[in-house]
Amino acid sequence: MKVPDLIRHAASDLLAEYALLIDEDRLEDWVELFDEACDYKVVTRENVEQGLPNVLIWCDNKNMLRDRIASYRNVNEYNLHWDRHVIGAPRFCAKAAGAWVIEAGYSLFQTDMEGVSRLFSVGRYRIEFAVREEAARIKSALVIADSGLIPTLLASPI
């Protein structure tokens, strides 16, 4: 697929930023990577392969995403941990109405407060983004987790 260098760089920067903001626990800033009219969904491969629509997390606009993060910060209890994302190189899949669609594999490790790390999730992203003022903004992010057996619980976003 023919993709301008500017777009390739924007996609690469977007994924780096996406990982860093979650891993550094700057979740409010992570939300700002998304458009107001956005969609963020975490599903498992087991469901996708069966054509089943179930979601683990589904925010169909930015306010739902803000609610998710506010609840994480103030309301929910969860395993105390640090996240570490390792995201592979994006592959460009499609272009439609000024937006680009990329896919990339990820590994997500969690480390507890005593320094014990575990592989928490592997899977892939399918992200639709548009570039405005040289920065990419996410229109939709679909996380398809191969790791359908969630260790303990899923609180911070993938």
Add this chain to the structure above:
Amino acid sequence: MSIEVNWERNDYSRIPFRLYHDEEVYALEMERIFRGPCWNYLCLEAEIPNPGDYRTTWVGDTSVVVSRAMGEGGAIHAFVNRCSHRGAQIVRKTHGNAPEHVCIYHRWCYRTDGELSGIPFRRGLKGEGGMPADFDMAAVSPQKLRLANVNGMLFGTFSEHAESIEAYLGEFGMGMVKRFLHKPIRIIGYSRQMIHGNWKLYAENLRDTYHASLLHEFFVTYGVDRATQKGGVKMDARHRHNMNHAFTGSDTQADALAAYAGTAGVVLDRMRLRDTKLLEHTPEFDDRMNLAAPTFFPNGLLIQINQSLGTRQIRPKGVDRHEVFQTLFGYADDSAEQARHRLISANLVGPAGFVSMEDGEAIELIQKATGNQAQACNVIEMGGRGPLKDLTHRLTETPVRGFWSYWAELMGVEPAGGIR
């Protein structure tokens, strides 16, 4: 095999922590409970609609195939997923459709009802080799489970002596299954969660209504569920099953604010969702409950939280781990809008659920902290000591004691004068 338990009390208001950590206890549970006279939740009939459809599921630590036969008008069978020959797992996929099941090792072949139907080179080759002439395939076929189908919810037992499903679930249990499954359903999908704690901690959690509005602060913060709401706990006559339930909008904001004042860590009504559609709830049952979780000993439950409907199955994976396997469903006649709302409501439940994620953490904290406490016990007195009875309030752990009373009966370790 037998175990001994030093009960401090005969009303199960003290449970030794050892029972969550002891390998012998776990092994005996597999034998006396999961392979004993209990009806285990298997799966939903809607998951295997066509002849040849199958799903693999778990009864305790035993892998079981639930299969709709090719013949017999599509009768449903459940059998142990283990080859008669060398013991290899026969069916490797979680689900599918097959006219027969073949073990990959030596290609022994099984019908969709679980009967051994073919053995390669059974007669040998050119008069050499082969199985003995009198080899009886039927005699070694995989063990079948007795099956019960309550409105499409499938239960199985290994025991010839288990009571009827009607008697086992009781009027209350049967009624609740029929409430949830009163018309054809459509499967929405699955979620799985591995909790690093003994399986009984999850079973207890489902019987502890006390924690619901305290641990799951989302409930209280946004008013989905609070102890001041009308509701309560119901149990069957033997106190082995239970149902936590609540009615939305049945308390006032003033009642709730007063009740929770001063509770550390829980501040009522301090936040607002920016997008409130997550909590929109149109009562769809005549009883107008918004929260109902009928839980069936030992491994299953149905659960409604607002518009989210599902089953959960507890799958023990060793003394210190269990998987919670959740199946969400809607109704076949849901409108597109209703179907979408059920999916949005899925945000409430499951491993990432706003009102369920905490359970995994709470259980792991117990498992972590009690492993070296061989002699110590927990304290279960919220809602009172002594006799077990239904309650029209929700500040209770009485069903937890009910669970242990039946557990002790099945395990053959009831204390002298143990309540039932």
